[in-house]
Amino acid sequence: MTTSVIDLHAPYKERVADALNNKHLKTALNxxxxxxxxxxxxxxxxxxxxxxxxxxxQMKEHVIANLPDLLEQLESNIQANGGQVHWAQDGAEVNRIVLEIARKANVQKVIKSKSMATEEVHLNDALEAAGMQVVETDLGEYIIQLNHEPPSHIVAPVIHRRLEDIAQIMQDKLDMPPTLDPEVMCAVARVKLREEFLKADMGVSGCNFAIAETGTICTVTNEGNGRMTSGMPRVYVVIMGIEKIVPTPEDAFLQYQALCRSATGQNFSVYLSMTSSPRQPGDADGPEEFHVVLLDNGRTDMLEKGYGEALMCIRCGACLNVCPVYREIGGHAYGSTYSGPIGAVISPILHTDVTNSEKLPHASTLCGACREACPVKIDLPRLLLDLRSDQVQAEQGSWFDKVAMQGFVQTMTSRARYENAGKLASVGSNLLAGLTGGNIKFMPPPLTAWTNSRNFPPFAKHSFRELWQERTSRRKEISGERTTPPAP
Ligand code: SF4
Incomplete structure (x- = not known):
């Protein structure tokens, strides 16, 4: 049997504890x-x-600075090509628009190519509640859909599962014979999915980037499912976050290179699918209807609140892979569609229902590995600090934080106070440590938050300054002995 998934709606601390206690998750993430x-x-x-x-x-800075103009250019070019553009303020509006399109076209079965935007607005739930069948066609998404789990990574949705777990899911749900051979497993999924592609009425995908100058939607896949989703069903609907736009085809290929190299370490993905219009006379395939839904859902808030830099994200997932926190707890512990450093920045601002989203900016060591890995050089640690600072300004910080910071400032701005505080901390902590045999294992609230999960080592018995003075005087003594001439 596979291990249970973390409850996304449980309190943050519980999610993290569940993740840390899950050995299979640790193995899979490693x-x-x-x-x-x-x-x-x-x-x-x-x-x-x-x-x-x-x-x-540079290109993304230009995009963010010219977002409204570029979006209008994209809209008019898609319309000129015969497509339809819809603007959605939030998730509810996306779901209403897509349902309307589906009902008008008498859709029964929907196939989907991987899309974080649709996860963000819970589109599958809305379509299924309206009686439609929805099938994910990215292999990772297909596996987690079989097991009723959400994705836990931007580009690798089933990263939280080991090969052994995936094999078990496929045996349980698809009657696959026991095997750990990925080729056999892929072949089983391919046969099942091919039937779904042939029967689907509507294809839904996200958008890796849209070219404003040509009105073209681009999707990047390695399995070809993006192309079959856009080209085979009668209706093709794209859900696109408004930041996923580039000005020209040259810019698109620039972003494409950075995306492939940073996401999966490939020079190029196996497929790059580009859709600019519905099927034209003489085309061998293509949808009869082509719709693009432009989703805001808090993105303009991000710009207004000074977090526009986060909108430059190209969703490569590199910051997740290097983050020491993500590597320990995985994506589900964040409780949001978006996890890792970028998820910790955008989840509290996007209009999504995330339990304890205010905790996410603190789920970081601020080591800077994410900034080093990011192909767009997004300063994620600074954005996380800004969010923390906003919380304090908005008086969301605890009384303890405020008193502690005021005390810290008072102590650090006076040498006498600093030295006295050091002595006090040393005596007090060594006394406590003596009672519990070496390290402090319990401190009263609110410091219990520390000792609940780790020991607190006592302060050194002597300060650095004292040790240095002692050492200098010893040296002086020794050199004095040597330089003293022997008695006659
Ligand atoms: S923040 Fe940077 S590294 Fe992280 S997903 Fe976005 S583009 Fe990739």
Whole structure:
């Protein structure tokens, strides 16, 4: 049997504790994040990675500065090509629009290519509640759909499962004979999915980037499911976050390079599907209807609140793979569609229902590994600090934080207070440590939060300044002995 999934709606502390106690999760995360990080380093190292990052950053800065104009340009070009554009303020509006399109076209079965935007607005639930069958066609998404789980990574949705777990799920749900051979497992899924593609009435995908100049929607996949989702059913609907736009085809290929190298360590993905219009006379395939839903859901708030830099994210997942917190707890512990450092930044601002989202900016060591890995050079640690600072300004910080910070400032701005505080801390902590045999195992609230999960080592008995003075005087004594001439 597979191990249970973390409850996304449980309190934050519970989610984290569940994740830390899950050995299979730890194994699965170790196997994948280490490999994916190494592949990214090698792929970015094979080209002038720094120049590529600078170029993508420059392009995305331009996009964020010109977002309204670029979106209007995209809209008019899609319409000129025969497609339809819809604007959605929030998740409820996306679901209403897609349901309306589906009902008008008498849709029974929907196939989907991987899309975090649809996860964000819970589109599957809305379609299923209206009686439609929804089938995920990305292999990872297909497996977690079989097991009724949400994705736990931006590009690797089933990263929280080991190969052994996946094999078990496929045996239980698809009657697959016992095997750990990935090729056999893929072949089983392929046969099942092919039937679904042939029967589907509507295809739904996200959008890796949309080209404003041509009105083209681009999806990047390795399995070809993106192409079959956009090209086979009668109706094709794209759900696109408003930030997923680039000005020109040249910019699209710039972002494409950075995305492939940073996400999966590939020079190029196996497929890049581009849709600019519904089926035209003489086309061999393609949808009769082509709809693009432009989703805000808190993105303009991000701009207004000073977090526009987070909108430059190209959803490569590199920051997740290097994050020491994500590597320990995985994606579900964040309780949000978006996890890892970028998830910790955007989840509290997006209009999504995340339990304890205010805790997420604190789920970081601020080590800076995410900033180093990010192909767009997004300063994630600074954004996390800004969010923390906003919480304090909005008086969301606890009384203890406030008193502690005021005390810290008072102590650090006076040498006498600093030295006295050091002595007090040393005596007090050594007294407590003596009672519990070496390390402090219990402190009264609110410091219990620390000792609940780890010991607190006592302060040194002597300060650095005292040790230094002692050492200097000893040296002086020794050198004085040597330089004293022997008695006659
Ligand atoms: S923040 Fe940067 S590294 Fe993280 S997913 Fe976005 S683009 Fe990738």
């Amino acid at each position: 196997r994948s994040t280490v490999r994916m990080s190494a592949q990214r380093i090698s792929a970015m190292g094979a080209v002038d990675g720094q120049t590529l990052r600078n170029q993508v950053r």
